[in-house]
Amino acid sequence: xxxxxxxxxxxxxxxxxxxxxxxxxxxxxxxxxxxxxxxxxxxxxxxxxxxxxxxxxxxxxxxxxxxxxxxxxxxxxxxxxxxxxxxxxxxxxxxxxxxxxxxxxxxxxxxxxxxxxxxxxxxxxxxxxxxxxxxxxxxxxxxxxxxxxxxxxxxxxxxxxxxxxxxxxxxxxxxxxxxxxxxxxxxxxxxxxxxxxxxxxxxxxxxxxxxxxxxxxxxxxxxxxxxxxxxxxxxxxxxxxxxxxxxxxxxxxxxxxxxxxxxxxxxxxxxxxxxxxxxxxxxxxxxxxxxxxxxxxxxxxxxxxxxxxxxxxxxxxxxxxxxxxxxxxxxxxxxxxxxxxxxxxxxxxxxxxxxxxxxxxxxxxxxxxxxxxxxxxxxxxxxxxxxxxxxxxxxxxxxxxxxxxxxxxxxxxxxxxxxxxxxxxxxxxxxxxxxxxxxxxxxxxxxxxxxxxxxxxxxxxxxxxxxxxxxxxxxxxxxxxxxxxxxxxxxxxxxxxxxxxxxxxxxxxxxxxxxxxxxxxxxxxxxxxxxxxxxxxxxxxxxxxxxxxxxxxxxxxxxxxxxxxxxxxxxxxxxxxxxxxxxxxxxxxxxxxxxxxxxxxxxxxxxxxxxxxxxxxxxxxxxxxxxxxxxxxxxxxxxxxxxxxxxxxxxxxxxxxxxxxxxxxxxxxxxxxxxxxxxxxxxxxxxxxxxxxxxxxxxxxxxxxxxxxxxxxxxxxxxxxxxxxxxxxxxxxxxxxxxxxxxxxxxxxxxxxxxxxxxxxxxxxxxxxxxxxxxxxxxxxxxxxxxxxxxxxxxxxxxxxxxxxxxxxxxxxxxxxxxxxxxxxxxxxxxxxxxxxxxxxxxxxxxxxxxxxxxxxxxxxxxxxxxxxxxxxxxxxxxxxxxxxxxxxxxxxxxxxxxxxxxxxxxxxxxxxxxxxxxxxxxxxxxxxxxxxxxxxxxxxxxxxxxxxxxxxxxxxxxxxxx
Numbered sequence: 027x028x029x030x031x032x033x034x035x036x037x038x039x040x041x042x043x044x045x046x047x048x049x050x051x052x053x054x055x056x057x058x059x060x061x062x063x064x065x066x067x068x069x070x071x072x073x074x075x076x077x078x079x080x081x082x083x084x085x086x087x088x089x090x091x092x093x094x095x096x097x098x099x100x101x102x103x104x105x106x107x108x109x110x111x112x113x114x115x116x117x118x119x120x121x122x123x124x125x126x127x128x129x130x131x132x133x134x135x136x137x138x139x140x141x142x143x144x145x146x147x148x149x150x151x152x153x154x155x156x157x158x159x160x161x162x163x164x165x166x167x168x169x170x171x172x173x174x175x176x177x178x179x180x181x182x183x184x185x186x187x188x189x190x191x192x193x194x195x196x197x198x199x200x201x202x203x204x205x206x207x208x209x210x211x212x213x214x215x216x217x218x219x220x221x222x223x224x225x226x227x228x229x230x231x232x233x234x235x236x237x238x239x240x241x242x243x244x245x246x247x248x249x250x251x252x253x254x255x256x257x258x259x260x261x262x263x264x265x266x267x268x269x270x271x272x273x274x275x276x277x278x279x280x281x282x283x284x285x286x287x288x289x290x291x292x293x294x295x296x297x298x299x300x301x302x303x304x305x306x307x308x309x310x311x312x313x314x315x316x317x318x319x320x321x322x323x324x325x326x327x328x329x330x331x332x333x334x335x336x337x338x339x340x341x342x343x344x345x346x347x348x349x350x351x352x353x354x355x356x357x358x359x360x361x362x363x364x365x366x367x368x369x370x371x372x373x374x375x376x377x378x379x380x381x382x383x384x385x386x387x388x389x390x391x392x393x394x395x396x397x398x399x400x401x402x403x404x405x406x407x408x409x410x411x412x413x414x415x416x417x418x419x420x421x422x423x424x425x426x427x428x429x430x431x432x433x434x435x436x437x438x439x440x441x442x443x444x445x446x447x448x449x450x451x452x453x454x455x456x457x458x459x460x461x462x463x464x465x466x467x468x469x470x471x472x473x474x475x476x477x478x479x480x481x482x483x484x485x486x487x488x489x490x491x492x493x494x495x496x497x498x499x500x501x502x503x504x505x506x507x508x509x510x511x512x513x514x515x516x517x518x519x520x521x522x523x524x525x526x527x528x529x530x531x532x533x534x535x536x537x538x539x540x541x542x543x544x545x546x547x548x549x550x551x552x553x554x555x556x557x558x559x560x561x562x563x564x565x566x567x568x569x570x571x572x573x574x575x576x577x578x579x580x581x582x583x584x585x586x587x588x589x590x591x592x593x594x595x596x597x598x599x600x601x602x603x604x605x606x607x608x609x610x611x612x613x614x615x616x617x618x619x620x621x622x623x624x625x626x627x628x629x630x631x632x633x634x635x636x637x638x639x640x641x642x643x644x645x646x647x648x649x650x651x652x653x654x655x656x657x658x659x660x661x662x663x664x665x666x667x668x669x670x671x672x673x674x675x676x677x678x679x680x681x682x683x684x685x686x687x688x689x690x691x692x693x694x695x696x697x698x699x700x701x702x703x704x705x706x707x708x709x710x711x712x713x714x715x716x717x718x719x720x721x722x723x724x725x726x727x728x729x730x731x732x733x734x735x736x737x738x739x740x741x742x743x744x745x746x747x748x749x750x751x752x753x754x755x756x757x758x759x760x761x762x763x764x765x766x767x768x769x770x771x772x773x774x775x776x777x778x779x780x781x782x783x784x785x786x787x788x789x790x791x792x793x794x795x796x797x798x799x800x801x802x803x804x805x806x807x808x809x810x811x812x813x814x815x816x817x818x819x820x821x822x823x824x825x826x827x828x829x830x831x832x833x834x835x836x837x838x839x840x841x842x843x844x845x846x847x848x849x850x851x852x853x854x855x856x857x858x859x860x861x862x863x864x865x866x867x868x869x870x871x872x873x874x875x876x877x878x879x880x881x882x883x884x885x886x887x888x889x890x891x892x893x894x895x896x897x898x899x900x901x902x903x904x905x906x907x908x909x910x911x912x913x914x915x916x917x918x919x920x921x922x923x924x925x926x927x928x929x930x931x932x933x934x935x936x937x938x939x940x941x942x943x944x945x946x947x948x949x950x951x952x953x954x955x956x957x958x959x960x961x962x963x964x965x966x967x968x969x970x971x972x973x974x975x976x977x978x979x980x981x982x983x984x985x986x987x988x989x
Contacts, residue, residue: 061406066474072467075132076118079447079466082437084499085149088480089121095143109464115141142188146195150501159184159192180264186211187236191276198504199282200538209276210254211237219264226252228318229927233457242318253318271309283361284531286568291356291377299336302377303348304397312338324925342668349399355381355454358435363531364498366442378433380454383408395594396625441478442498444471492520515546534565541569560589585614597629605637621660631668638671655680667698679710700729703737735933735943760790778810785811788820796919798830821961822937842893850978858976862966884981899960909955914948
């Protein structure tokens with residue numbers, strides 16, 4: 027019996043709502059899309075055939091399946107004014123039945139209350155896998171009528187309900203397993219079908235009312251601490267859940283290619299640090315601290331640029347960041363493994379970016395033991411030149427709507443065409459949308475003067491199945507993979523022929539399939555270990571590793587391979603094996619490290635972390651046991667930095683103190699010392715902080731101050747270590763004033779004078795704010811602080827005071843419409859930025875990095891959105907910059923960003939960039955604030971002309987800062 031998903035009454039209500047919103051109220055014009063000259067874009071489908079598309083997949087009939095997010099952020103949007111699906115979000119099936127290059131039918135596969143903004147779909151045979159936190163759901167169509175007969179929640183417990191940083195789409199890998207990912211809106215507590223439990227998290231909360239509690243430093247059943255966003259793999263039956271990479275912010279998709287490589291992009295907190303990268307198995311992407319208890323802002327060192335700090339690129343244990351794509355909001359990603367668009371596009375990596383109105387194209391090539399993505403190109407975009415030169419002060423309707431092209435996903439059809447889902451909206455990010463009608467569309471990219479058609483796929487014969495293995499659509503290939511595998515050795519001959527196919531990706535698929543076709547098939551794969559193609563050798567090893575008991579035999583064979591890529595793959599495979607079992611091979615691999623290959627170093631490090639002290643001794647032996655640390659080669663210095671066990675402290679300190687070494691080498695050793703969580707390391711760092719060399723002293727002082735707020739906190743008595751005496755003296759004086767104003771035995775004049783003095787001082791005023799937050803400030807003293815506190819030099823004080831006190835001019839209304847019509851003066855805007863904004867924000871080399879970087883802000887927001895962000899700073903606070911107010915039991919109060927929190931303490935960074943460490947037992951209250959740290963224009967005493975000028979300045983910056 028067919029499952030009834032919604033009641034008749036609900037359907038009646040839904041139809042009434044849909045009838046009001048089923049078509050746009052105004053004509054939606056197709057924008058001009060710019061793409062390679064030999065390709066063309068056609069509008070394949072649009073609303074009302076679908077709405078708000080988040081993800082797509084192609085089935086074996088060539089149809090395109092789409093997940094919708096009509097009910098996206100219902101907690102932010104008035105459902106009476108926005109398109110709203112009462113029975114839940116939908117999965118749609120779209121088809122071009124007459125092969126004219128446009129979809130002509132659309133049907134609802136399922137509509138379900140459990141679908142709240144789903145952002146992932148995979149169609150694998152008769153199973154439709156939908157990713158919608160907290161659940162990974164399988165709908166099964168057993169009778170082929172395009173309606174689900176069965177629904178199963180195969181995994182549950184993922185964080186991120188109705189959130190972008192949530193559970194994302196499944197892809198069937200070339201090995202037959204399922205690959206998917208989840209963003210950092212944890213915690214994630216997920217038990218697979220074999221009883222193994224994943225426990226991961228971070229200190230990130232926010233973005234939705236469901237994401238209120240989270241924490242880092244959680245251990246999974248494998249004993250490891252996984253944090254942030256995760257790349258995951260499971261068997262199709264839901265067993266054998268495995269983490270393949272972690273510590274992402276919000277990778278929208280993780281996809282495999284036919285070699286078994288993983289590819290992803292990732293979003294950022296700033297407007298300069300999005301990225302696209304190859305993902306090495308087990309890789310730590312470096313967004314949070316490695317235990318998930320600190321944001322990158324907490325770990326940013328004084329000499330680090332934002333991109334390096336954002337992805338912890340100077341830290342041991344972190345994988346290379348890949349391509350820095352700059353501002354944006356990365357979404358769907360796929361590797362193109364067909365020649366249907368043309369031979370030159372075979373192997374291209376497509377990465378959609380909704381914030382940049384573009385689908386990027388990369389041509390990955392091997393470099394050392396990893397991948398270099400090469401030059402990034404704007405493959406398909408609605409803008410002429412990567413947002414550079416866009417006329418932001420052009421208020422015409424067409425100019426504004428060029429940026430409404432928001433590619434949410436890119437997928438490849440069975441015909442080899444490229445399909446792009448467009449979530450058509452004036453904004454992206456900030457957990458919001460502005461398009462009330464839910465308009466969406468799909469574009470199809472094909473060669474000019476060449477008609478692409480969906481092939482008729484025959485899964486009933488071996489010939490048809492083997493042919494289907496060559497199909498461009500990744501999940502269609504999986505059906506053929508499973509069908510051929512069932513036939514075992516009988517199908518080896520036709521599969522073996524694929525090893526000679528002109529398409530190298532097809533050759534790789536044959537390797538994976540042969541490895542799972544019994545002993546005869548595995549024997550064929552063993553022969554591929556001798557292939558002249560290093561990628562095929564690596565693929566053969568990966569495949570045999572999953573199915574063979576002889577993995578160590580193959581690892582030994584390949585440990586001397588001429589390819590660093592192959593040898594690194596061997597190192598990864600050894601990670602979880604006992605030391606004695608892998609010692610010989612791993613040391614052989616280490617001897618071949620060239621001192622330059624970060625991927626290779628991280629692979630070795632991950633395999634040696636569990637017994638770092640023993641490995642360190644062995645590495646010293648093979649590189650010269652009696653060699654002084656001052657004569658180490660680069661490889662040994664890298665090993666010490668990457669592993670940094672306790673027994674390396676004397677060697678590391680000796681190098682750190684050697685003035686003959688280059689400054690960069692001394693700095694590297696000081697960094698290594700900072701990652702050793704041992705009392706001896708703390709003592710040595712304090713000694714280095716007393717160094718007479720200013721440069722080394724400053725680095726050591728930074729690490730002493732920083733590490734006492736986290737890993738080194740329990741190791742020594744920190745009350746004996748004083749680093750910020752000037753602040754402590756001022757705080758002590760203001761605490762005296764605080765005590766007096768609360769003392770009713772003191773005279774009113776004395777109390778008022780003290781309160782007024784505090785109101786004019788940044789530290790003192792913060793203590794007053796703390797009293798007001800806890801309703802402890804004496805009402806009779808309000809006149810003494812009412813005006814003066816709004817003249818405080820600290821902007822954050824003036825922002826906070828507006829919550830508790832009335833200021834003059836607070837009701838001033840700024841008209842965005844009138845400001846957009848004013849001519850903006852770039853030079854005047856620069857002066858406004860320098861005088862009013864640079865305290866917190868940076869543009870180019872001007873300003874500070876306390877708040878978000880604004881150098882490329884015009885690539886993310888148009889003029890209207892930029893003005894809205896300035897005039898209404900609390901409407902959509904940037905992730906990581908939510909303000910907190912912390913009060914202590916002894917009267918201290920700090921307002922700023924929460925950048926670190928664990929079970930013992932937390933760290934707040936104030937608007938001046940100072941970091942304040944509080945132990946949990948001394949905190950009286952901790953509250954997230956609704957108001958942004960960024961002052962509104964009235965607080966900054968800005969006029970409408972000032973705002974027009976500052977927007978002109980910020981919009982012009984992009985012209986001087988090309989990617």
